[in-house]
Amino acid sequence: MTTPTTEPAREGRFILLLGALVAFGPLAIDLYLPALPAIAAGLSASAEAVQSSITVFLAGFAVGMLFYGPISDRYGRRTVMLTGIALFALASLACLLSTAIEQLILARFVQALGGGAASVLARAVVRDVYAPSEAIRKLSLMATVTAIAPLLAPLLGSALLAGFGWRGTFAAVLAWGLLSLAVVWRLLPETLPAERRGELSLAAAFAAYGRLALDPVAIGLLLAGGMSFAAMFAYITASPFYFIALQKLSPTAYGALFAANALGIFAANYANSRLVKSRGAAAMAGVGCASGFTGALLLWVAIAGDALPAVIAGLFVVVSMTGLLGANCVGLLMARYPQNAGAAAALFGSSQFGFGMWASAAVSYTHDGSGRPMAWVIVATMTLSVLGYLLYRRAAR
Incomplete structure (x- = not known):
């Protein structure tokens, strides 16, 4: 089809835009991570209550995606995406103005409902435009763009916290939402032509979830x-208090540490974009699962021995693999369901954030002032990731 990707320069801008849209979730979370202790103090809330604002955001993101995917399969990507981004911006303003932790938690849920549109539909747009093998390569390139968000967000969040307090972080998220709304309105065309969606009823679009849920190949890829992704959010939820409160790192040092992990995501996805055509998406996903599980075991041993450098190394490996696994697994899933690419991308994204929600909740619920809950949850999630990959390989054969 004719798209903005017909010239190399325009193709680069197109992928950059889509990668930035996928970054809605990471940016809305990572930017305010250094401010979590300050939010707890400013709103007179417990650490567990403030951590729950992450869990609630993940829940809202997961729920929102499930609606946006099939609706966009029926009515197109552009209008649905614009509606979601507008809701995200309005809820970001509510976060900025919150005066109690309950208000902040509710606003974060609504913010996530809106933000899910940009993240899931950017992936569906890639499947609209590219053939399956090329789509996976583009998804990896998008993930390298997306990695810039967690690379810069904690550092920017630390600077905003120092200059404007914790509300400054939400002011920046609001500005991001408004800018994204304007850019999508101006630059993103409709990529799903009417002839490819006119015969699909809304009920049929949602029915795709039933087929996906009964397909062992899909289940394996989702796991x-x-x-x-859940392992990464166990780290995101626990790490501010582990590194800042327990290990006595400054918010700036914590932001730099977080940025180093984002560099790992960037490097892994860049390598994947170069290797996936020759090695295959399934093989690269296997590399990601094996590496992530190894990093989780290293983290577990290091936490038990209170070896901070090894803790950092284990987390680096685990987090670096998230984007690589995400790009390959969602690409394989959308290739299997080309007529329901929006629903496939939505279910995958919802599973990511749904699993992330439970991992975040598990870390918060078992919080004991040490790093052990983080280590146990990450080992458990990466074990399930490996089992999911093995299920996919067996079912695909």
Whole structure:
């Protein structure tokens, strides 16, 4: 089809835009991570209550995606995406103005409902435009763009916290939402032509979830990619208090540490974009699962021995594999369901954030002032990721 990707320069801008849209979730979370202790103090809330704002955001993101995917399969991507981004911006303003932790938690849920549109539909747009093998390569390139968000967000969040307090982080998220709304309105065309959706009823679009839920290949891909994402969110939820409160790192040092992990995501996805055509998406996903599980075991041993450098190394490996697994697993899933690419991308994204929600909740619920809950949850999620990959390989044969 004719798209903005017909010239190399325009193709680069197109992928950059889509990668930035996928970054809605990471940006809305990572930007305010250094401010979590300050939010707890400013709203007179417990650490567990403030951590729950992450869990609630993940829940809203997961729920929102499930609606956006099939609706966009029926009515197109552009209008649905614009509606979701507008809701995200309005809820970001509510976060900025919150005066109690309950208000913040509710606003974060609504913010996530809106933000899910940009993240899931950017992936569906790639499947609209590219053939399956090329789509996986583009998804990896998008993931390298997306990695810039967690690379810069904690550092920017630390600077905003120092200059404007914790509300400054939400002001930046609001500005991001408004800018994204304007850019999508101006630059993103409709990529799903009417002739490819006119015969599909809304009920049929949602019925795709039933087929996906009964397909062992799909289940394996959802577990392989989603549980890796859950491991990252166990780290995201626990790490501010582990590194800042327990290990006595400054918010700036914590932001730099977080940025180093984002560099790992960037490097892994860049390598994947170069290797996936020759090695295959399934093989690269296997590399990601094996590496992530190895990093989880290293983290577990290091936490038990209170070896901070090894803790950092184990987390680096685990987090670096999330984007690589995500790009390959969602690409394989959308290739299997080309007529329901929006629903496939939505279910995959919802599973990622749904699993992330439970991992985040598990870390918060078992919080004991040490790093052990983080280590146990990450080992458990990466074990499930490996089992999911093995299920996929067996079912695909």
